[in-house]
Amino acid sequence: MTVKLTRRSALMATAATAAAATLGVSGAEAADKVVKIALEMSFTGADATSALRAAQGAMMAIDEANESKAVKGVKFEYVKFDDGTATAGQYDPVQGATNARKMVSDRDIVASVGPQMSGVGKAMAPILSQGNLATITPASTNPDITDPKFAAQYRPAGKAIYFRTVATDAFQGPNMANFMADKLKVKSIFVLDDSGAYGVGLADAFQAQAEKKGIKILGRDRLDPKAADYSAILTKIKSLGADAMYYGGVGQAGVKLAKQSYEIIPNVIKAGGDGMFGSDLLTGVGFPAVEGWYATQASPHVVDDPKLGNWTKKYTEKYKMGPDDYTVTSYDAALIIIDAVKRLVAAGKPVTRDNVRDNIQSSKVSTLQGEVEFDEHGDLKNKVISVFQIKQDKTKPLDDPSSQYKYVGVAPTV
Numbered sequence: 010m011t012v013k014l015t016r017r018s019a020l021m022a023t024a025a026t027a028a029a030a031t032l033g034v035s036g037a038e039a040a041d042k043v044v045k046i047a048l049e050m051s052f053t054g055a056d057a058t059s060a061l062r063a064a065q066g067a068m069m070a071i072d073e074a075n076e077s078k079a080v081k082g083v084k085f086e087y088v089k090f091d092d093g094t095a096t097a098g099q100y101d102p103v104q105g106a107t108n109a110r111k112m113v114s115d116r117d118i119v120a121s122v123g124p125q126m127s128g129v130g131k132a133m134a135p136i137l138s139q140g141n142l143a144t145i146t147p148a149s150t151n152p153d154i155t156d157p158k159f160a161a162q163y164r165p166a167g168k169a170i171y172f173r174t175v176a177t178d179a180f181q182g183p184n185m186a187n188f189m190a191d192k193l194k195v196k197s198i199f200v201l202d203d204s205g206a207y208g209v210g211l212a213d214a215f216q217a218q219a220e221k222k223g224i225k226i227l228g229r230d231r232l233d234p235k236a237a238d239y240s241a242i243l244t245k246i247k248s249l250g251a252d253a254m255y256y257g258g259v260g261q262a263g264v265k266l267a268k269q270s271y272e273i274i275p276n277v278i279k280a281g282g283d284g285m286f287g288s289d290l291l292t293g294v295g296f297p298a299v300e301g302w303y304a305t306q307a308s309p310h311v312v313d314d315p316k317l318g319n320w321t322k323k324y325t326e327k328y329k330m331g332p333d334d335y336t337v338t339s340y341d342a343a344l345i346i347i348d349a350v351k352r353l354v355a356a357g358k359p360v361t362r363d364n365v366r367d368n369i370q371s372s373k374v375s376t377l378q379g380e381v382e383f384d385e386h387g388d389l390k391n392k393v394i395s396v397f398q399i400k401q402d403k404t405k406p407l408d409d410p411s412s413q414y415k416y417v418g419v420a421p422t423v
Contacts, residue, residue: 041084044360046071046346047112049123049133049144051100053093055260058408059287059335060125063147064089065328066340067122070347080351083360088118092129098235099261102206105129106136113140119365120144120346122339126259127151127178127207130171134163138170143366145172145346147339150283150307151210152177155386169387172369174338174345174378175307176392178207181282182214182257184394184420185305190222191421193278195253197225199246201266203258203284204231211282212257219255227251234262243273253278256285264293271298283307286397287333288408296407302399303417306334309378310395310416317377333410334378334395341376348374394420 048067050060071085090112092105105124112118113136121137121144124130130149137144154163154171164170189195198219202212209231216226227249230242239262246254254277256266263285270279271294280303291299311317312334324332349368353360374381382390397414405412 041082042360043086043117044083044119044350045086045088045115045117046343047090047118047121047123047144048087049090049092049105049108049112049121049129050125051093051129052089052091053095054097054099055264055293056099056125056287056289057093058289058292060093062288062330062333063125063335063339064122065324066147066332066336066338067343069324069327070340070343074347079347080354083350083354085347088115090123092124092126099259100124100126100129102128102132106132109133109136109140113137113142118142119350119360119362120369122147122342122346124149126205127154127210128205130154131163131206134171135165138164138166138168141166141168141170141362141366143170143172143362143369145174145342145369147174147342148283148335149173149207150175150178150181151206152179153206153210155388157386168366169370169383169385170366172383172387173389174342174376174381175335176389176394177307178211178214178282180392180422181305181307181394182211183218184422185255185280185282185303185396186215186218186222186224187421187423188396189253189255189278189280190219190224193253195224195278197227197249197251198253198255199227199249199251200229201242201254201256201258202231203234203256203262205234205258207284208258210257211284212255215255215257232258232262232266234258237265239266239269240273243270246277247274251277253280256281259284260287260289260293263290267294267302268298279303281305283335286410286414288410291399291410291413292408296401299399300401304397304399304414305420306395306397308334308338308395309391309393310334310397311337311378312411313416320377331406331409331411337377341374341378341381344376345369345372345374345381348372396420
């Protein structure tokens, strides 16, 4: 049977189709509108497990939003981008830039969670700015990316597009220096970095504050992440009689440094930033060599909070591994993007990158780590640095950060 459409009925059908597309519903109960969120992490190389643990936090938030139909007429999808390469053995800023261009070219991607590493963030930010694509990093802490002094370099299009659910190294480095001076009573220290954007910036910030606190800086050196042997510099630290060693950097050099320092300077206090926090370090170094290291996280410590008990249980059952605090900051980053979309839909506004960015900027969202707000540059208003020390718990999985890193407390701000 052939049905003849009049011009009026054809126009009505076209209008109905257009309305359905706008609302995310179709003719008989049309499919939800797909909104994509990119997940940009270092899934290959020295920090792969930490990347997976964080990314799964965002994935869980997205899955929960879809299951509960948190935004009527919208289905969220995540698209994973890996900036780690086998050649680099860790994160690769060049790959990060390539990923940013791919993200910008996919018009269905309205925002991103990531990147994990600051070196990648520096490579991605200008591209994301030109593409007007907001990202919320749950882990990258180099302050330059959001510093208004460098706005022309990292946000050339003008608006803030790089947001954080963590504090920056402008707090992580100095606050740890305060902790080492005030709590550990360190009098002399040798400072190392791994030559990356994150490591150098963190070590610089730590060293400047350590000097202000009266800690004697016995030296500063740079490690080649691909080198196999750091014994020469460790022997030098031993000969200088340093109380402590501070390392700014991530796992590729950090694993080797921790192994070799256990053999050469076993009694020296050893500390680092969040690059020395994670299961990759625990498994790469092993006990007893990794025992005693101090590390920071640029966020409140909430994983052990009884209020998160059900959430932690759900995550562990879903992914067969325990979460850490950057799993939480990643989950919260996704929550904020979902909330931004939800507010747009409720207001009848189109879900565009520009509108999502504006709603992220104005966010005031209750999350697992507390209420999250951003300043005009994209930085988290609540700046807490948490201190941990590795102490082996043989009754728990040796690769579980929540079991093997013992919470010491919040690092002093002055």
